[in-house]
Amino acid sequence: MDGNGRWAERRGFERSAGHRAGMETVREIVRVASELGVGWLTLYAFSSENWSRPKNEIDVLMSLPEKYFARELPEAERRGLRILTIGHLERLPRRVRFALERAVTRTASNTGMRLVFALSYGGRAEIVDATRRLLRVQEQGGLEPEALDEKMFAAHLDAPEMPDVDLLIRTGEEQRVSNFLLWQIAYAELVTADRMWPEFRRSDLEAAFDEYARRERRFGRTSAQAQNP
Numbered sequence: 001m002d003g004n005g006r007w008a009e010r011r012g013f014e015r016s017a018g019h020r021a022g023m024e025t026v027r028e029i030v031r032v033a034s035e036l037g038v039g040w041l042t043l044y045a046f047s048s049e050n051w052s053r054p055k056n057e058i059d060v061l062m063s064l065p066e067k068y069f070a071r072e073l074p075e076a077e078r079r080g081l082r083i084l085t086i087g088h089l090e091r092l093p094r095r096v097r098f099a100l101e102r103a104v105t106r107t108a109s110n111t112g113m114r115l116v117f118a119l120s121y122g123g124r125a126e127i128v129d130a131t132r133r134l135l136r137v138q139e140q141g142g143l144e145p146e147a148l149d150e151k152m153f154a155a156h157l158d159a160p161e162m163p164d165v166d167l168l169i170r171t172g173e174e175q176r177v178s179n180f181l182l183w184q185i186a187y188a189e190l191v192t193a194d195r196m197w198p199e200f201r202r203s204d205l206e207a208a209f210d211e212y213a214r215r216e217r218r219f220g221r222t223s224a225q226a227q228n229p
């Protein structure tokens with residue numbers, strides 16, 4: 001969800017105004033994605049690297065999850081959304097963790113769209129964490145090196161049920177992956193939106209889906225094989 005800061009600065013606002021506007025976009029896009037039948041939506045809300053930002057900007061960002069859930073949790077429950085988190089939650093202020101944990105618990109038995117918030121998240125850190133979990137299993141005598149395969153590795157990531165990513169949308173006119181879901185995006189289609197996140201709308205999401213639908217996903221096969229699997 002890149003471009004909050006630039007969106008604000010271009011309008012002569014403080015960067016934090018961009019993050020607040022970005023939260024409004026989160027509200028709209030979550031609603032639209034669930035209406036359009038998206039199975040999993042993962043939002044990159046705060047990266048491991050974002051901890052190096054000025055304290056006042058971090059404070060504003062840390063105030064948003066509570067505000068968001070205070071307003072949106074009832075609707076998320078009505079829509080049957082299931083909320084999940086990935087990342088190093090233990091680094092977040094206690095009240096933010098509490099708001100997140102409450103949302104996760106309250107929606108735990110829902111079966112609608114999975115809405116994942118990546119907070120204090122880094123793709124490399126997630127891979128290291130998965131490795132650490134596997135080493136613990138090994139320590140307890142439960143893992144032969146030869147038995148380790150991709151499926152078992154994926155089962156030790158932060159959200160083991162998360163499927164591979166089909167479509168990665170990057171806003172903010174950038175063409176980078178920025179340490180997002182590194183394992184899960186192995187075969188993702190990348191779409192970059194020429195929009196700052198606060199101005200990303202339903203029509204932009206639909207345009208990204210249209211672009212995705214035009215792509216031919218080959219997963220290493222030839223074009224002919226991909227068309228007749």
Ligand code: FPP
Nearest residue numbers: 001002003004005006022023045064065068
């Ligand atoms: C990157 O834009 C965006 C972020 C660091 C924060 C994203 C967070 C939100 C959109 C709100 C999250 C809401 C909830 C409910 C958790 P940037 O500031 O790096 O933009 P720039 O590249 O233009 O400076």
